[in-house]
Amino acid sequence: MEYILALTHVDDTGYALTRASLEVVAAALALANQLEAPLTVGIIGANAASAANVLASSGARLLVVSGEPFAQARYATDAAACEALCRTARSTIVLAPASARLARVAAGVAHRLNGFIDTHIGSIAAGDTIQVTRWFYRQRIEAVLTRDTRPWFLLLDAGTHVAFSGHSGPAQVEEVVVSLPALRTTVAGLREPRQDQQTIRPDAKLLLVAGAGWTKKQPDGQIHATEAGSLILGFLHATGASLGSSKSLVDQGGDGSSVLPFLTHLNQIGQTGATPRHAKGLSTCCHGEEPHVVGWRFIADRRAISLDPNCGWTRGKADVVYVADAFHVIAKLNLLLEAKKL
Amino acid sequence: MPTPLHIVVCAGIVPDPLQTLEPIAGPAGPGLKNEMVLPAVLDPWAACALYEAAALVAKYPGSKLWLVSLGPKAKLQAVMMTVAQKVSFEFVPIDGPIGGFPDAQATAAALVEAISTIQGLDNAKLLLFGGWESATRGAGVTLQLVGERLGITDQFQGVDQIEFRADGSFEVLERVEGGKHQVSTCAGTPAVLGWATGNLAEPRNNPQIGMANMRTVMPALQKAKSISIPADGLHYSSVTLPKQQRTTKVVKNLTPEEIAHELVAWIGAE
Numbered sequence: 001m002e003y004i005l006a007l008t009h010v011d012d013t014g015y016a017l018t019r020a021s022l023e024v025v026a027a028a029l030a031l032a033n034q035l036e037a038p039l040t041v042g043i044i045g046a047n048a049a050s051a052a053n054v055l056a057s058s059g060a061r062l063l064v065v066s067g068e069p070f071a072q073a074r075y076a077t078d079a080a081a082c083e084a085l086c087r088t089a090r091s092t093i094v095l096a097p098a099s100a101r102l103a104r105v106a107a108g109v110a111h112r113l114n115g116f117i118d119t120h121i122g123s124i125a126a127g128d129t130i131q132v133t134r135w136f137y138r139q140r141i142e143a144v145l146t147r148d149t150r151p152w153f154l155l156l157d158a159g160t161h162v163a164f165s166g167h168s169g170p171a172q173v174e175e176v177v178v179s180l181p182a183l184r185t186t187v188a189g190l191r192e193p194r195q196d197q198q199t200i201r202p203d204a205k206l207l208l209v210a211g212a213g214w215t216k217k218q219p220d221g222q223i224h225a226t227e228a229g230s231l232i233l234g235f236l237h238a239t240g241a242s243l244g245s246s247k248s249l250v251d252q253g254g255d256g257s258s259v260l261p262f263l264t265h266l267n268q269i270g271q272t273g274a275t276p277r278h279a280k281g282l283s284t285c286c287h288g289e290e291p292h293v294v295g296w297r298f299i300a301d302r303r304a305i306s307l308d309p310n311c312g313w314t315r316g317k318a319d320v321v322y323v324a325d326a327f328h329v330i331a332k333l334n335l336l337l338e339a340k341k342l
Numbered sequence: 343m344p345t346p347l348h349i350v351v352c353a354g355i356v357p358d359p360l361q362t363l364e365p366i367a368g369p370a371g372p373g374l375k376n377e378m379v380l381p382a383v384l385d386p387w388a389a390c391a392l393y394e395a396a397a398l399v400a401k402y403p404g405s406k407l408w409l410v411s412l413g414p415k416a417k418l419q420a421v422m423m424t425v426a427q428k429v430s431f432e433f434v435p436i437d438g439p440i441g442g443f444p445d446a447q448a449t450a451a452a453l454v455e456a457i458s459t460i461q462g463l464d465n466a467k468l469l470l471f472g473g474w475e476s477a478t479r480g481a482g483v484t485l486q487l488v489g490e491r492l493g494i495t496d497q498f499q500g501v502d503q504i505e506f507r508a509d510g511s512f513e514v515l516e517r518v519e520g521g522k523h524q525v526s527t528c529a530g531t532p533a534v535l536g537w538a539t540g541n542l543a544e545p546r547n548n549p550q551i552g553m554a555n556m557r558t559v560m561p562a563l564q565k566a567k568s569i570s571i572p573a574d575g576l577h578y579s580s581v582t583l584p585k586q587q588r589t590t591k592v593v594k595n596l597t598p599e600e601i602a603h604e605l606v607a608w609i610g611a612e
């Protein structure tokens with residue numbers, strides 16, 4: 001008999017579950033139904049009980065860890081909270097979102113419980129055994145695996161499951177008491193770019209990928225980095241798209257070359273960057289393997305603008321390749337998008 | 343100024359990212375075709391951790407740096423020919439399997455055993471560094487498991503910056519969702535830091551550093567303990583390359599304006 005626990009946490013507001021947490025609840029409900037196993041949902045946050053109300057109709061046992069120490073993400077407190085929730089639920093299968101908060105602690109908690117962990121899970125199937133799918137070698141090889149050992153922790157990537165939605169109402173919750181170790185870390189808060197400079201938008205439908213071609217010499221023999229920057233920002237402003245970048249373009253800042261000032265390593269996609277999930281992706285001035293193979297793995301609908309009709313990395317990876325100068329296309333595109341808004 | 347730091351960097355070796363990878367089934371589980379002859383490099387994010395560690399050691403006199411790496415001896419030696427020219431370190435090799443398919447828990451246990459044999463390592467001064475995820479398994483759990491086994495409960499993942507203060511405490515910037523950093527202050531060592539990219543460029547090769555390092559790297563490799571990684575109940579049902587090959591439509595004869603119109607329709611379409 002399996003005992004399933006969905007480990008979740010509240011969002012920045014402190015009163016609601018994150019979307020990734022709701023996805024985990026939905027995945028856990030489906031798994032519990034397939035296995036005819038009892039489901040418990042554990043919630044961590046300063047006001048976890050109020051966040052539980054959204055799960056009132058889930059039929060799951062609801063455990064919460066509340067209080068000021070759990071208002072922010074920190075290894076010592078979150079690990080202690082997760083450990084207490086797992087012990088209370090006597091869980092054999094633990095599902096959790098692969099969020100920064102729980103990814104930081106889940107392996108440590110698994111170790112405390114003599115358990116095992118697999119992360120970046122894309123799908124779960126229950127039959128004679130529970131089989132999960134995940135990627136290896138930075139999204140180049142896909143594997144289906146299972147484990148005999150329990151407890152088994154599974155961290156689900158965001159965007160891989162439909163989020164739970166049910167009727168909100170007063171939920172019956174059980175408060176779990178956590179004994180905390182001496183705390184040596186204090187969390188000051190979040191540091192983020194100014195609102196108008198934030199170019200990473202995980203919830204955007206569209207990802208614009210900028211490659212190193214934007215800061216290379218153009219047909220007039222000159223580099224037009226400033227123009228490139230304003231075109232890219234104009235596009236992001238008009239569409240609400242998220243911005244990804246190739247490694248070579250981000251690295252140019254460190255080499256003292258012309259740079260796009262709003263780009264950081266956080267924008268980087270590919271082998272040493274992110275593999276974001278968006279419905280559509282438009283790559284511009286990219287000629288490498290990284291954006292098209294690794295960074296685009298989870299982009300559903302892909303188009304590219306490239307001067308090279310024979311670019312081997314777009315062939316077989318993009319749905320449509322426009323052989324054109326991205327400077328000209330994006331300039332026209334921005335005009336059309338702005339006109340459409342008026 | 344903090345007391346001298348003892349920094350241990352855990353860094354695996356991975357196939358050069360430009361290599362084509364093909365999975366095969368072996369007697370000990372899945373692996374990569376021609377894995378032993380594929381050119382290898384130090385794991386990219388772990389390499390960032392190594393460079394950040396070297397910068398801290400240079401900044402705070404009396405500090406020490408160890409590089410702990412698990413892999414087949416021959417591969418470790420080949421990778422060290424380059425890595426050893428970047429920064430000074432003491433090498434702690436473990437002769438074991440390469441690749442992303444062995445289990446992380448058993449890997450962590452092997453790393454902890456190797457760390458516990460390091461002469462002169464003071465756990466009170468310890469900063470355990472590594473990449474927040476590897477380019478092989480990419481699970482982001484090994485460093486955490488090593489930290490837990492060492493009893494370290496101040497852990498940070500996706501680190502881009504560490505700044506020490508005069509009292510020995512330090513501020514850490516960790517990546518969180520949405521292109522933001524979480525800012526935390528830790529009272530001091532010991533701590534675990536899984537690095538993302540950091541802020542340092544890759545150091546240039548310095549043959550003098552390389553020669554100095556290789557004096558200790560080669561004897562360490564000769565003495566490296568051989569281990570195997572047990573499966574611990576992990577079974578692979580299938581290991582395959584993704585089959586998605588798209589039929590790419592190449593559009594050559596449209597003007598920028600025509601392309602822009604087409605893209606507007608595409609962006610707006612549900």
